[in-house]
Amino acid sequence: MAFFGRVGADISHETRNTLSIIGEYAGLLNDLLAMAEKGKPPDYEKLKGISAKIAKQVRRGTESMERFSRFAHAADERAASCDLTALARNVAALAQRRVALAGCRLEVKLPDRMLPVAANPFILQQAVFSAIELMLEFQEAGAVVTIKVLAEASTAVITISGNAPVAGSELADQVSQLTAIMKELQGSVDAHRAEGVLSLALSVPIQ
Amino acid sequence: MANEKVLLVDDEREFIQVLSERMESRGLDVDTAVSGIEAVQRAKGASYDAIVLDLAMPEMDGIETLKHLLEVNPDLQVILLTGYATVGKGIEATKLGAMDFLEKPAEIEKLMEKIQQAKTNKLVLVEKRSEERIKGILEAKGW
Numbered sequence: 001m002a003f004f005g006r007v008g009a010d011i012s013h014e015t016r017n018t019l020s021i022i023g024e025y026a027g028l029l030n031d032l033l034a035m036a037e038k039g040k041p042p043d044y045e046k047l048k049g050i051s052a053k054i055a056k057q058v059r060r061g062t063e064s065m066e067r068f069s070r071f072a073h074a075a076d077e078r079a080a081s082c083d084l085t086a087l088a089r090n091v092a093a094l095a096q097r098r099v100a101l102a103g104c105r106l107e108v109k110l111p112d113r114m115l116p117v118a119a120n121p122f123i124l125q126q127a128v129f130s131a132i133e134l135m136l137e138f139q140e141a142g143a144v145v146t147i148k149v150l151a152e153a154s155t156a157v158i159t160i161s162g163n164a165p166v167a168g169s170e171l172a173d174q175v176s177q178l179t180a181i182m183k184e185l186q187g188s189v190d191a192h193r194a195e196g197v198l199s200l201a202l203s204v205p206i207q
Numbered sequence: 208m209a210n211e212k213v214l215l216v217d218d219e220r221e222f223i224q225v226l227s228e229r230m231e232s233r234g235l236d237v238d239t240a241v242s243g244i245e246a247v248q249r250a251k252g253a254s255y256d257a258i259v260l261d262l263a264m265p266e267m268d269g270i271e272t273l274k275h276l277l278e279v280n281p282d283l284q285v286i287l288l289t290g291y292a293t294v295g296k297g298i299e300a301t302k303l304g305a306m307d308f309l310e311k312p313a314e315i316e317k318l319m320e321k322i323q324q325a326k327t328n329k330l331v332l333v334e335k336r337s338e339e340r341i342k343g344i345l346e347a348k349g350w
Binding site: 013016017019020023024025027028053100101102103141 | 226265268312
């Protein structure tokens with residue numbers, strides 16, 4: 001539930017920002033109309049530019065709502081399978097704001113094909129989002145967090161990696177919560193530190 | 208209302224671009240910053256009647272930025288303008304010394320009123336500081 005709230009808060013923030021920009025453009029149009037009424041000739045190129053920028057923000061808002069819709073509908077699905085590629089893409093997009101607030105950058109490396117896995121999409125979303133949040137706790141501003149999806153024999157692995165400045169014991173405590181989520185999916189977590197890189201590999205069975 | 212000097216701080220570049228254009232058309236002198244760090248640097252180099260500050264920003268968030276700004280100048284008039292508003296955050300910001308708190312999207316007229324109020328507050332504070340300075344000089348000289 002807390003996870004749902006965090007994602008909802010991020011999306012509402014993004015939506016409010018988008019609406020604020022559209023609101024300012026609407027205000028700017030009113031300002032220009034008021035000036036035109038007072039005799040200043042309208043600048044049609046400027047008006048066209050504002051119209052295009054409003055359309056761009058509407059697209060941004062629509063995409064944001066579509067991401068949230070996919071996320072929310074996963075909660076009422078009792079499905080035992082989903083496409084890991086699409087799910088990873090959606091969760092990465094949902095986490096963008098959180099990553100930006102941490103001063104980091106998200107790099108997403110996904111296969112260009114569907115990867116059906118035997119896992120409930122809502123729980124898997126929670127696992128991937130939690131792994132990104134966990135990774136961000138250990139990152140400093142400017143770090144790059146990578147999300148990669150691979151198929152290995154009968155298992156699909158989604159790996160979240162970043163810098164590894166933490167002590168092993170702290171990490172073990174944090175990963176235990178993630179392990180509990182993955183157990184619900186009959187999956188597993190492997191936390192790996194090597195050469196300054198921390199990787200969290202979440203494995204689920206391929207369908 | 209004319210010539211108020213304002214600093215707009217928000218990581219949404221497009222938002223501050225349009226808002227600053229609208230404020231300038233109303234006679235304000237507007238600077239912009241896209242991060243808390245940039246805002247603090249600008250506040251060190253210029254005197255603003257009001258600073259309009261976003262709460263949720265990367266690296267240094269609005270609350271942290273507010274603390275740093277007030278270290279630069281405790282008399283700064285900071286208006287928090289944000290889409291991340293909660294009562295708790297608003298109370299925290301005002302306790303820390305923010306002048307006011309507005310939720311996005313805010314009507315420009317409302318924002319202009321707050322900026323006018325900020326300028327009045329600043330003038331009162333400047334006058335108070337001058338009186339204190341004169342009083343100090345008078346006491347030191349024994350006049």
